[in-house]
Amino acid sequence: MTLMDTPPERAPALELAGVTKVYGGQPPVPALRGVSFTVRHGELVAIVGPSGSGKTTLLHVMGTLERPTDGLVRIDGVDAAGLGDRELAALRARSIGFVFQQFFLAEHSTALENVADGLLYAGVEVGERRRRAADALDRVGLAHRRGFRPTKMSGGERQRVAIARALVGRPAIVLADEPTGNLDSATGASILELLRELHAEGATIIMITHDGDLAARLPRQVHVLDGRIISDSGSAPGGGTAPGSGTTSGSGAAPAAVGTSGGPGEGE
Ligand SMILES: Nc1ncnc2c1ncn2[C@@H]1O[C@H](COP(=O)(O)OP(=O)(O)OP(=O)(O)O)[C@@H](O)[C@H]1O
Numbered sequence: 001m002t003l004m005d006t007p008p009e010r011a012p013a014l015e016l017a018g019v020t021k022v023y024g025g026q027p028p029v030p031a032l033r034g035v036s037f038t039v040r041h042g043e044l045v046a047i048v049g050p051s052g053s054g055k056t057t058l059l060h061v062m063g064t065l066e067r068p069t070d071g072l073v074r075i076d077g078v079d080a081a082g083l084g085d086r087e088l089a090a091l092r093a094r095s096i097g098f099v100f101q102q103f104f105l106a107e108h109s110t111a112l113e114n115v116a117d118g119l120l121y122a123g124v125e126v127g128e129r130r131r132r133a134a135d136a137l138d139r140v141g142l143a144h145r146r147g148f149r150p151t152k153m154s155g156g157e158r159q160r161v162a163i164a165r166a167l168v169g170r171p172a173i174v175l176a177d178e179p180t181g182n183l184d185s186a187t188g189a190s191i192l193e194l195l196r197e198l199h200a201e202g203a204t205i206i207m208i209t210h211d212g213d214l215a216a217r218l219p220r221q222v223h224v225l226d227g228r229i230i231s232d233s234g235s236a237p238g239g240g241t242a243p244g245s246g247t248t249s250g251s252g253a254a255p256a257a258v259g260t261s262g263g264p265g266e267g268e
Pocket residue numbers: 023024025029030031049050051052053054055056057058101
């Protein structure tokens with residue numbers, strides 16, 4: 001280990017600055033009220049907060065599933081506002097894996113098909129999709145459930161299928177919304193262990209949880225209340241760089257080329 005091992009400056013994995021999100025309606029709901037924070041590559045971050053505080057909204061905005069009402073969202077140094085819906089869809093397919101709060105599994109498809117569909121937009125041919133899906137299911141301990149439909153599986157098994165689907169494309173960033181919610185503590189612990197392994201392999205992981213004890217076992221905790229970050233323990237010294245340092249992106253660091261044209265096609 002020498003100083004030369006220090007990697008060249010790289011844009012953060014995720015960067016939010018002054019992000020607000022107001023859901024329209026009567027009355028409008030200000031779900032995010034000015035959120036700024038930075039997640040460096042290779043971090044493992046817990047987002048904690050009570051129900052309705054804006055955690056899922058924050059995750060969706062970070063993952064470019066929803067555009068903020070105001071403020072800046074950068075993924076790997078790329079300003080999401082500058083990308084069209086198709087480009088964002090391509091960016092997500094390439095580098096972000098989602099574990100949704102309601103798993104969103106297709107009930108009439110088998111576990112294997114559900115996971116393989118996670119590669120549909122990644123340009124992988126069908127045989128390879130199935131092979132990788134089988135590997136991912138193996139990984140979450142569900143090799144024996146490949147042919148099962150979600151309706152025939154337990155909550156924890158479904159949660160693991162959702163995780164396998166999020167991971168099958170080996171995304172650089174994993175955004176997980178309550179991946180251990182509704183699970184007994186042993187199953188929850190095994191899911192957490194899986195996320196830790198992925199993190200050890202280099203993935204950047206952001207995980208929402210209600211469980212303060214579980215969050216406390218992760219290197220960084222961000223507490224959300226009423227659409228604002230009320231505390232942030234900062235980047236772990238081992239993981240990214242120093243905590244709380246300012247915005248340091250800008251120069252051409254990230255290889256986040258987005259190849260598609262900026263067509264007006266509606267995203268999903
Ligand atoms: N599509 C929507 N339209 C209008 N309001 C919404 C919408 N989605 C969320 N909200 C509101 O925004 C606020 C934040 O919701 P969000 O789902 O982000 O909370 P959360 O912290 O994830 O809660 P939970 O822990 O219960 O999942 C809530 O007041 C919610 O009612």
